[in-house]
Amino acid sequence: MISEQKIKDVSLRAADIRQTVIEMLVAAGSGHTAGPLGMADIFAALYFYVLHHKPENPAWDERDRLILSNGHITPVRYAAMAHAGYFPVAECLTLRKFGTRLQGHPERLKLPGVETTSGPLGSGLGQAAGYAYGARMDGKKFRVYALMSDGEQDAGNTWESAMFAGNNRLSNLTAVIDRNNIQINGMTEDVMPLENLRRKYEAFNWHVLEIDGHNIREFVDAVEEAKAIYERPTVIIAHTIPGKGIKEIEFDYRWHGAPPGKGPTDKIPADKQAEVFLKELRTYKGKIQSEHE
Amino acid sequence: MLNASAKLKENIFDKPESAPTRDGFGKALLELGESNPKVVALCADLAESTRMLPFKEKYPERYIELGVAEQNLATVASGLANYGKIPFIASYATFSPGRNNEQIRTTISLNNLPVKIVGSHAGVSVGPDGATHQALEDIALMRVQPNMTVLSPCDSEEARKATLAAALHPGPVYIRLAREKTPLMTTSDTPFEIGKALPVWSSSKKPQVTIFATGPLLHNALLAAKRLENDIPVSVFNVHTIKSLDTETIIAAAKNVGAVVTVEEHQIAGGFGSAIAECLAAECPVPVEFVGVRDLFGQSGEPKELVEYYGMGVLHIIAAVKKALARK
Numbered sequence: 001m002i003s004e005q006k007i008k009d010v011s012l013r014a015a016d017i018r019q020t021v022i023e024m025l026v027a028a029g030s031g032h033t034a035g036p037l038g039m040a041d042i043f044a045a046l047y048f049y050v051l052h053h054k055p056e057n058p059a060w061d062e063r064d065r066l067i068l069s070n071g072h073i074t075p076v077r078y079a080a081m082a083h084a085g086y087f088p089v090a091e092c093l094t095l096r097k098f099g100t101r102l103q104g105h106p107e108r109l110k111l112p113g114v115e116t117t118s119g120p121l122g123s124g125l126g127q128a129a130g131y132a133y134g135a136r137m138d139g140k141k142f143r144v145y146a147l148m149s150d151g152e153q154d155a156g157n158t159w160e161s162a163m164f165a166g167n168n169r170l171s172n173l174t175a176v177i178d179r180n181n182i183q184i185n186g187m188t189e190d191v192m193p194l195e196n197l198r199r200k201y202e203a204f205n206w207h208v209l210e211i212d213g214h215n216i217r218e219f220v221d222a223v224e225e226a227k228a229i230y231e232r233p234t235v236i237i238a239h240t241i242p243g244k245g246i247k248e249i250e251f252d253y254r255w256h257g258a259p260p261g262k263g264p265t266d267k268i269p270a271d272k273q274a275e276v277f278l279k280e281l282r283t284y285k286g287k288i289q290s291e292h293e
Numbered sequence: 294m295l296n297a298s299a300k301l302k303e304n305i306f307d308k309p310e311s312a313p314t315r316d317g318f319g320k321a322l323l324e325l326g327e328s329n330p331k332v333v334a335l336c337a338d339l340a341e342s343t344r345m346l347p348f349k350e351k352y353p354e355r356y357i358e359l360g361v362a363e364q365n366l367a368t369v370a371s372g373l374a375n376y377g378k379i380p381f382i383a384s385y386a387t388f389s390p391g392r393n394n395e396q397i398r399t400t401i402s403l404n405n406l407p408v409k410i411v412g413s414h415a416g417v418s419v420g421p422d423g424a425t426h427q428a429l430e431d432i433a434l435m436r437v438q439p440n441m442t443v444l445s446p447c448d449s450e451e452a453r454k455a456t457l458a459a460a461l462h463p464g465p466v467y468i469r470l471a472r473e474k475t476p477l478m479t480t481s482d483t484p485f486e487i488g489k490a491l492p493v494w495s496s497s498k499k500p501q502v503t504i505f506a507t508g509p510l511l512h513n514a515l516l517a518a519k520r521l522e523n524d525i526p527v528s529v530f531n532v533h534t535i536k537s538l539d540t541e542t543i544i545a546a547a548k549n550v551g552a553v554v555t556v557e558e559h560q561i562a563g564g565f566g567s568a569i570a571e572c573l574a575a576e577c578p579v580p581v582e583f584v585g586v587r588d589l590f591g592q593s594g595e596p597k598e599l600v601e602y603y604g605m606g607v608l609h610i611i612a613a614v615k616k617a618l619a620r621k
Contacts, residue, residue, distance in 0.1 A: 067372075108375075108404050116375060117403045123368045123396050130372020130380075133357065134333075137378075157396065160365035 002220045006049060010216050013083060014044035018245050018281050020079035020092055025259035026274045028096040031104065033263065034242035034255040035149065036076035038180045041214045042147075042238060043080040049216075050223050052142065055085035058113035064142050065115055065131055069124020070149035070178070071105040072257070077114070078102050086113050122155025124148060125175060129165040132173040132233075143227070146175040151183030154192045159204070165233045166205030174226040175206075175235040178213065180242040182253035201235050213238030246280045294522075295515075299493045299531075300482040305512070306519060309476040314509065315413050317452030318470055319344025322381060324453075325460050326352045331379045332460055335359055337366045342472075343383035343413045367393040370408045371400035379407055379460055386412030386428030390467060394434055401465050402438040409459045410435070413470040416508070416558035417586065417603050418596035420473060427591035433563030435467040436536040442487060443536040445469040445557075445565070447511040448477050451533060454485040462487060471558075473596045475509035490539040492546075494518045496526030501621075502614045503546045504529045506556035507565045510584075510605055514556045517610035527614060535565050543569060544576045552617040553581045556610055558600070561585040580620035582613040 021036045046066060047053075054060045068077055075095060082089040087101075094100040101111040105119030118124050128146035135142060152158055165173055177197070185191045194200075201208045207229045211218040219238065226234035242256070243249035248267040255263050260273040268276050295301050302309060325332040326348050335357045340346045349356040357373075359366045363384055370380040382389060390397050390410055401408045415428045435443045442462060446452040452470060459466040484491060490505070494515055504527055506514035511531050518527050528546060532539065547553050553573065555566030566583040573579060586603050600606055 116371070117399055120395055120399050123364070123371075123400050126365045126368025126396075127372035127375065127400055130369035130374075131376045132372070133369065134373040134376035134378045137333075137354070157364040157368060160359075160362035161368065164359060164362070164365055164369060 002049060002217060007216045010044045010048050011041070013048045014040045015281065015284070016083055017044055017076060017079045019278060020082065020089060021075045022260055022274065022277045022281065024075050024079065024092045024095045026261060027093040029259060029261070030096060031075055031259045032072045032257050033259055034182060034249065034252070035070065035073035035178065035180065037246065038213070038240040038242045038244045039073055039076050039178050040244065041216060042176065042219055043076050045216050045219050046145070047080040047084040049220060055081070055113070058086060062142055065128070065144045067116055067124050067128040067131065067144065067146045068106060068114070068118055069146060070121060070152055071118035073149070074106040077106065081113055121149065121152035122157035125158055125165070126161035128173055128175070129161050129168070129170055132165070132170045133168060136170065136172055144173045146173065148175060148177050150177055150179045150181065150188050150194060153177065153194050153197065162201065162204045162206065169205070169231045170233045171230050173233040174223065175233065177235060177237050178240055179237050180240045182242045182256055184256050186253055197237060205232055207232045207234040208237065209234060210237045210239065213240035214244060246277050248276070294495065294497070296492050296495055299484070299491055300480050301478050301493060302480055305476065305478050305515060309478070311474040311476050312449035313472060313474050314446055314449050314452040314470045315344045315472065317446065317449035318411060318456050318468065319347055321453040321456030322348045323351060324457065326355065329379065329460055331377065333357060333373060333378045333380050335366055335370050335380055335382045337361055337363050337384045337389065339384055343411065345383050363388045363393040364396050367396035367408070368400050371404060371406055374401070374406035374408045375404065379409070381409045381411055383411040383413065385414040385426055386431040386469065387414070387426055390431055390434050391428065398438055402440045405440045405464055407463060408465050410465065410467045411470060412467065414472045415469045416471055417591040417599040418471060418473050418509070418558060419591070420596045420599065421593050423593040424590040429560045429586050429591065430563070431467070431469060432535055432557070432559050432565055436568060440464050441536065442466045442534070443469070444487065444533055445507040445535055446533050447507070447509055447531050448475060448479055450477060450479045450481065450483070451485060455533065458485065458487050469508065471509055476512045478512060478515070485533070488534045488537045488539055490534070490542045491531040492528065493531045494527070494529035496522070496528065498526040500526045500528040500550050502527045502552045502554060502617050503550040504554045504556060504610065504614065505532050505543065505569055506530070507532045507535060508558055510556050510558050513605065513607050513610055516607045517614065520607065521611060521614060525614060525618060532565070535568055538568055538572055540572050540576070543572055547573050547577045547579050551579050552621045553579055554584060554610065554613045554617050555581065556584040556605070558605060559585055561587055580617050582617040584610050584613050
């Protein structure tokens with residue numbers, strides 16, 4: 001069981017990751033803000049507690065595989081990888097620039113450790129299922145994690161893969177859905193309703209867990225439970241807050257694809273967005289300041 | 294006359310035996326089952342007609358059924374290849390690489406993973422099934438993707454060799470196959486190397502036109518060459534590798550002769566002839582006549598009548614040779 005101290009450590013890592021994400025997006029001048037902030041706690045838990053991996057040897061054969069299907073939130077993965085030691089944190093500021101290893105959407109052949117190329121939605125779960133299938137054929141012990149958005153549950157390919165993984169009882173596969181309820185055109189339940197998501201996956205022979213995606217202990221416990229489930233893959237539906245950590249943008253779907261400085265201006269003027277975001281993240285929405293006061 | 298070094302069958306022009314190219318694929322896959330433990334076979338509910346069935350029966354633990362789900366066929370294969378397997382994925386070419394084109398682009402080609410995509414039922418010679426099942430754009434779809442190799446074998450024996458070679462090739466490969474029986478031209482001794490066009494017909498006199506043919510229509514090209522033997526000497530090349538194209542051989546032949554005909558059972562737009570024309574326009578501009586489908590969908594019918602109707606018969610090739618010659 002994860003200790004209280006470890007949970008604190010992971011939370012601090014998540015805070016660092018969020019700040020790096022904002023710095024990256026500001027430097028890049030484009031990219032997605034809401035999703036990376038919403039998944040920072042889970043990425044911190046993955047890279048600093050859950051995954052068996054060796055940042056100094058990304059090709060280590062026994063590593064757990066993390067397949068990111070919704071490639072547009074890759075800034076949070078890059079930030080987590082950098083803080084975990086895969087590459088210097090300073091390189092994060094090259095995001096989306098010409099010649100960078102940190103492509104706008106992740107590419108397997110550009111940056112060791114990203115495992116695959118993604119961005120076009122709906123194709124990650126199948127890749128993860130294929131990976132898990134091959135590994136099981138050879139009796140490999142590592143686990144495969146597939147991270148998806150809720151928006152890409154619209155895609156037919158996702159359900160083809162869900163059916164395949166369920167039918168083949170890929171218990172070495174754990175999927176995580178970032179259930180933040182937003183997609184580019186609006187709220188998921190307005191654009192193309194997904195509920196009842198739990199029952200849909202159950203009908204496809206998956207073990208389904210639902211957690212608060214900002215509660216490190218709940219996520220770690222769910223991951224551990226998944227390891228104990230045989231004959232079925234597990235999906236963790238992680239209820240998250242898009243834009244988590246910056247109160248002015250939380251739950252606002254308009255921040256799906258906008259970077260700080262180019263987002264909606266009804267709450268914060270464009271030229272103040274980066275500054276306000278970073279201040280909020282450094283002070284935990286002003287809590288640190290108020291404690292001092 | 295037939296090139297001796299190509300070691301072709303002797304009865305090409307006189308009641309040749311025939312077999313579908315998909316049969317050669319099926320045989321090779323079975324051979325690979327024995328020789329290469331990394332090879333796995335994935336199919337989208339078409340094991341018998343893509344000829345994966347013998348592999349499925351002999352190596353059930355290495356056969357993976359996807360159901361009617363071609364997008365997943367591509368993505369699961371990408372994952373298996375990323376792990377370290379050599380997946381062959383088979384369906385009809387209209388569905389794979391047709392329906393799943395984006396998945397192939399992002400998860401296989403951009404990842405540069407060694408997935409071998411086998412598209413059966415290419416061309417109008419699929420016959421009675423009609424336009425929905427007659428792939429006429431698959432070469433175009435596949436040859437524009439970086440990292441992809443595109444193979445279009447001329448007969449069953451060459452399909453066998455192409456499949457074996459694809460398994461050893463480090464990157465993604467597309468293999469184009471046909472449904473119907475087509476004449477056997479090559480033998481087990483016929484040379485086959487990915488990226489090497491094979492001269493199969495030459496004349497004792499200096500050729501005046503060169504025919505580059507791909508796939509089973511090579512037989513029609515040879516029939517045309519033979520009929521023209523005493524009239525217009527031509528040379529014929531079997532171009533089984535559409536990408537990477539054997540530019541050296543193609544440019545040398547075009548320079549030597551000065552007029553070219555391309556033959557394919559595919560849309561002229563974006564296909565094999567286009568690949569040849571791109572190469573020649575840049576390096577050695579000569580008149581090129583294209584034999585292929587001219588921006589039309591196929592329809593139901595018998596294979597031979599469809600090939601004739603869509604302008605890919607022997608007489609069409611002869612007419613194209615004469616036109617190319619007149620433009621020199």
